[in-house]
Amino acid sequence: MLTKRVIVCLDVRDRKVTKGVKFEGNVDVGDPVDMGAQYSLQGADELVFYDITASAERRAIDIGMVKDIAKHVFIPFSVGGGVRNLEDMYDVLLAGAEKVSINSLAVLNPRIISDGAKAFGNQCMVLGLDAKHVGVSSAFPSGYEVVIQGGRKPMGLDAVKWAKHAEDLGIGEICLNSIDADGTREGYELTITEKIAQAVNVPVIASGGAGTPEHIRNLFAKTHADAALIASMVHFGTYTIGQIKNEMNAAGIPVRRVGAQK
C-alpha cells in the first residue's frame, strides 16, 4: 500500500537552514546538506528546500547547494523559492532535484505550469499554494483566498479554484500552506486541506501548523492529504521523525519506517 509521506521542509538563507514564525524573526538552525542527510537517515520520506531569499534578491536558486544535496541525499527532494523560468527549473532538476516547486510565479503566469509539465513531466512540478481564510463569499466559494509574498499580497483568487486550474494545467502535486496556521504549531488547517484534497486528483501535501506528532496523526485521520510537511518540530529537536512515524503507525496510518523504528 502506498504510504503517507512525512516531508521535512528546510528554509534556506545564505546556505543556512533558518526557521521563522509567520515569516518574521528567523533563526539559523544548521547546514542544509548535513541536515538533509540527517533527516534522510532518520526516515524522512522526502525533503523540500526553499531558497527563501532568492526571490527577494532577484537571483537564481543556489545551484551549487542543490548539487551538494544531491550528492549526499538519496531520497526525493524538491527545490523552490526564486524559480523564475523554465531555464531555472531545468538547472534545478539537472542538479539532481526530483521536483521543482513554484508558487508566486505560477499565480502570476499560470502558463509556466503547462510549459514545465510538457518539458519535464507532471511529476516534477509542485505547486506551492498559500491560502488564507477570508470567509465564504461569491468571490471565494471555498472561503480561502490565494496569497503570495509570504501572505502579504492577496490575489483575489479562490484557493480551490486555483488548485483545480493548476491541476488542469498539469501540476503534479500541490503543497498547500495555510498562512493562518503557519508557524503557530497548533495543528494543520484541516478544512482547506480537505477541500483541496477532495477537489483535485493529484497528491496534496499539507503545510503550516505542525507542532506535535498528534497533529500529523490528526491530519491523516481527518483528511485525504497524502503527505505532511513539517519543519520546526524537528529542527529544534522537539521531536524525531521516528516518533512521528511511530505515532502514525500506532493509529493505523500506512507509513514507511526505517531501521530501528521497525
Place this chain on the structure above:
Amino acid sequence: MRVPLAIVDYEAGNLTSVLNAVHFLGLEGLVTKDPKVIAHADRVIFPGVGAAKASMHVLDESGLGQAVKDAVKAKKPVLGICIGCQIILEHSEEDGGVSCLGILKGKAVRFKSEPNLKIPHMGWNQVEYSLAHPIFHGVPDSSEFYFVHSYHPLMDNASEVCASTLYGEQRFASALFRDNLVATQFHLEKSGDIGLEVLRNFCKWDGKVC
C-alpha cells in the same frame, strides 16, 4: 579500455542521481552515449525517467538500444530502472503505443483508474519478493521503495517477476529478471539506504540467479 560500470545516457531524464548514488557507494561509473563504451563495460545500468516513445527513438537512432541488447546477450549484469524497466519489454502503451526492445516478453500498461486512485503512482510503496533475487540480499521483504510512474510492466511469464507491489486494487510486477538481467520499476537511487544497498548488491553481482 575497460569500463567497470556504464550508465546508459539516452536523454531520458537526468542521470545525475544514479551517478551520485554509485559514487556515494565508492564505486566507479561512467555515464555514456557511446555504444562502444557499453560494449567494453563489465556491467550496465539502464536508467531513465520520462516517456517511452521519445526514449525508444533515441535508442534506435544512437545504436544504444542494440548495445543494451548485446550486453544482455553477452551475459553482463544489466540493471534497468523505471523507464529502463519498461523499455526492455516488447511494447509500451504510452503515447498511443510504441515498440520497445523486446528483451523480455511483456508490455508496459497504464494503471487502470479506480475511485480515489491517483496517477502517477508516486511515493513509497512495499516491494514484495516472489523470489530471493541476489540484488535484494540483506534487504527485508516488503520494504518500501520510491516509485514515480503511470505505466507498469505486465509480463507474459510470471516466472520473470521477482517482486510485485500493490497500488489501489492493482498488483503489478515491480521487479523483473531473467538470467543476468534485472530491472526495477522503483528508483533505487531515491529509495534511501535500502535503495543504495540494492545498487551495491547489483554492482557486486556475478549475473547468476542461484
